[in-house]
Amino acid sequence: MFSHIMLGANDIQESKKFYDATFGALGFEPGVIDEKGRCFYFTDSGIFAVTKPIDGEPASHGNGTTIGFSAATTDIADAWHAAGLANGGTDCEDPPGWREGGSMKLYLAYLLDPAGNKLCVLHR
Numbered sequence: 001m002f003s004h005i006m007l008g009a010n011d012i013q014e015s016k017k018f019y020d021a022t023f024g025a026l027g028f029e030p031g032v033i034d035e036k037g038r039c040f041y042f043t044d045s046g047i048f049a050v051t052k053p054i055d056g057e058p059a060s061h062g063n064g065t066t067i068g069f070s071a072a073t074t075d076i077a078d079a080w081h082a083a084g085l086a087n088g089g090t091d092c093e094d095p096p097g098w099r100e101g102g103s104m105k106l107y108l109a110y111l112l113d114p115a116g117n118k119l120c121v122l123h124r
Helices: 012-025 074-086
Strands: 004-008 039-042 047-051 067-070 097-101 104-112 118-123
Touching: 012 039, 012 047, 012 074, 074 104, 074 118
Parallel strands: 004 047, 067 118
Antiparallel strands: 039 047, 097 104, 104 118
C-alpha cells in the first residue's frame, strides 16, 4: 500500500545517526544522503526518508501520528529501542513489552526520534 514515508528533520546528520542505529538493529543498511541533503533508506517493500522541509520552516512532529516498523523478535525490538536511546532518541509511552487488547497480543516499543516524531516497533 505504501511506497514511501518521508519525515521532516531539522538536523539530517543527527537524524541519520538515529535511524542508522535503529534501522541497523532491524537488519537494514545505513541511509544514503542524496545531492539535496535528504537521507534515504531503501528496502524491498518501500522507502523511508528524512528531509528538511521544502518550505524552509522548521520541521515539527505530527501530534497523534505514529509510524510503526516490524520486528521479527522481541530481542530485535529491544535492540531497536536501545539503539534509539543511545543515538538521540527519547523514550515515550510505556516501557517496551507485551500489550493485550481484544484477541491480539503485541510486543511494542516506542521512541521519539531527534525531531520529535513518534515511532513504534511491533512484534506479533
